[in-house]
Structure formats: C-alpha cells, structure tokens
Amino acid sequence: MRAADNSQYGEFAATVVVVPLNANTPAGAVYDTTGMKLETDSTGNYLVQDQSMLATPSKALQDLITQNTGGASSPYSWRTSTSQAAAPKIDPNGPFSPNFNTGDYSAGFGEYGRGLAPDYVTASIGALSGNASGIVNLYNGATYVSGGVAMTNPSAVSYTPSIATTVGYIFGANSAQDAHNFIAGDGNQVFISIPTPFGVNAIGAITHAYGGSTAIEFGMSPPASLSFGVLPWGHGAQMTGNK
Numbered sequence: 001m002r003a004a005d006n007s008q009y010g011e012f013a014a015t016v017v018v019v020p021l022n023a024n025t026p027a028g029a030v031y032d033t034t035g036m037k038l039e040t041d042s043t044g045n046y047l048v049q050d051q052s053m054l055a056t057p058s059k060a061l062q063d064l065i066t067q068n069t070g071g072a073s074s075p076y077s078w079r080t081s082t083s084q085a086a087a088p089k090i091d092p093n094g095p096f097s098p099n100f101n102t103g104d105y106s107a108g109f110g111e112y113g114r115g116l117a118p119d120y121v122t123a124s125i126g127a128l129s130g131n132a133s134g135i136v137n138l139y140n141g142a143t144y145v146s147g148g149v150a151m152t153n154p155s156a157v158s159y160t161p162s163i164a165t166t167v168g169y170i171f172g173a174n175s176a177q178d179a180h181n182f183i184a185g186d187g188n189q190v191f192i193s194i195p196t197p198f199g200v201n202a203i204g205a206i207t208h209a210y211g212g213s214t215a216i217e218f219g220m221s222p223p224a225s226l227s228f229g230v231l232p233w234g235h236g237a238q239m240t241g242n243k
Contacts, residue, residue, distance in 0.1 A: 007075045118167035119179045119215070126150065127161045131231065135183055139176035142241025144183050148234025156193075156227030164193070164203055166219025173213065180243045183236050186210045191217075192228040199223055 056078050057065075066074045117138070124133040129151065135144040170182050191205035201224050205217040 007077070119170045119173050120168045120183060122164075122166045122168065122217070122219070124164045124166075125161050126164075127159060128157060131234070133236075135236065137176055137179045137183060137241065139179050140242055142176070142180065142243070143239045144236050145239055146183070146234055146236035148189075148231045150191075150229055150231045152227050152229030156225055156229075162221060162224060164201075164219055164221035166203055166205065166217040168207065168215045168217045170213050170215040173215075177243055178213070180238070182209045182213045182215060184238050185212070186233065186235050187212075188233060189231040190229070191231070192226075193221060193224065194226060195223060 056062075062078055065076055069076055119139070120135055120137055122133045122135045124131060126132070129149050130147070131150050132147045133145065135146060136142070137144070170179060173179055173182065187207055187209040189205050189207040191203065193201045193203050196202050200220045200222065203217070203219040203221055205219075206214065207217060208214045
C-alpha cells in the first residue's frame with residue numbers, strides 16, 4: 001500500500017520516500033529505517049531512500065488492496081515501474097560515520113571535515129602594556145593587524161619586547177566570513193603564559209569579539225617567567241585579501 005499513490009491524502013508513491021537528512025530534519029520525517037540507505041545528491045546533501053518503495057507490486061496484490069479499500073472508489077493506484085536512470089552514490093557511513101562526533105566538533109570548533117584545523121593564526125609582539133599582532137584568516141589567507149593594551153601581573157612587565165605565536169579556534173565558525181567577523185573589530189582577551197621544561201612557554205587564551213563570537217587560542221613563546229592578565233580592549237583591521 002505504501003508503494004501506491006493515495007488520492008485521499010494527495011500523496012504520490014515517492015512522497016517522503018526521499019527526505020533531506022540534516023540538523024533540521026524532524027524525527028517524524030524518518031518513520032521507518034528498515035531497508036533505508038544513505039545516499040548523496042549532487043550538492044552533497046544526504047538523503048534517506050528506500051529503493052523497494054519504487055517497485056510496483058504484482059497485479060494480484062494490487063487487486064487485493066483495491067478490493068479491500070473501497071473497490072472502484074479506492075484511493076490507491078499504481079504506476080508502471082520504471083528503471084533507475086543512474087546508480088545512486090551510496091555512502092556506507094553517511095553523516096554518522098565513526099569519526100563524525102569527535103570532541104572538536106562537539107565543542108563547536110569549525111565544521112565537520114576540518115578536524116582540528118584552526119580558524120586563524122597570530123604572531124604577536126609586546127612590551128610594557130602594549131601589544132600588536134599580525135593575524136591570518138586560514139580560510140582564505142586574508143591578513144589583519146590588531147593592537148591593544150594589556151593588564152598583566154607586575155612581575156611580568158618588561159621593557160624588553162616579547163614575541164608569541166598562537167592558533168585560534170572560533171566557536172561555531174565554518175567560513176572565511178565567520179572568521180573575518182570575529183577578527184575585524186573590537187574585543188577583549190584573558191591569557192596566561194606558563195614556563196615549560198622544553199625551553200618555551202605554553203600560551204593559552206580566551207578571546208571574545210564584542211557583540212560576536214568567542215575563541216580559544218593555544219601557542220608558544222620564547223622562555224620567560226609566568227605571566228597572566230587581561231586585555232580589556234583591542235581592535236583588529238583587515239589589511240589584505242577578501243572577507
């Protein structure tokens with residue numbers, strides 16, 4: 001019966017046989033997973049399709065269903081079965097592959113397929129309370145400069161310039177535009193630089209764009225004493241490349 005057109009409900013046999021499978025798909029749209037296969041269309045979207053629903057039942061079965069659902073007034077009717085124009089591209093794992101729900105994806109770092117690839121990279125130099133950075137958007141190579149005034153622990157304040165490099169992961173970002181919106185403009189940051197036994201300092205930071213997203217940064221700098229603090233305001237501006 002499911003393989004028939006239903007005039008009462010205005011449904012064709014293919015109705016809900018193929019449904020887009022994404023974050024917006026309601027649970028009720030996939031009502032029976034028996035025999036379902038995951039396929040991809042030309043745009044890479046996943047579809048749930050039961051191939052058996054495209055087959056027309058035998059004439060004897062059609063007559064039996066018709067006789068028991070109103071005879072001549074039965075809402076069920078069948079079309080001539082047609083062969084498939086092209087073999088579908090079957091994805092054995094689909095969006096639920098074993099490595100899909102990795103920790104970085106669950107935390108919101110980038111998009112599926114980027115793995116642990118960061119959204120941007122920075123190179124910074126600072127002295128006293130001043131700080132200046134060069135930033136590269138790793139989606140499209142656009143470059144930015146930023147600067148700000150930091151408040152740090154007194155023992156770490158020095159006239160000698162210090163340098164550092166970090167990589168940043170923006171929560172929820174998955175495009176060059178997302179990264180641009182975060183980097184260009186005003187924001188603040190809390191940071192810490194910790195000496196290690198390996199001849200470098202390990203750096204960690206949380207950066208927030210005013211009215212926008214938040215990122216975490218990891219990096220390193222030449223060996224120095226422990227330092228920590230906050231950059232209450234900083235501003236970034238694009239220098240080269242597209243948004």
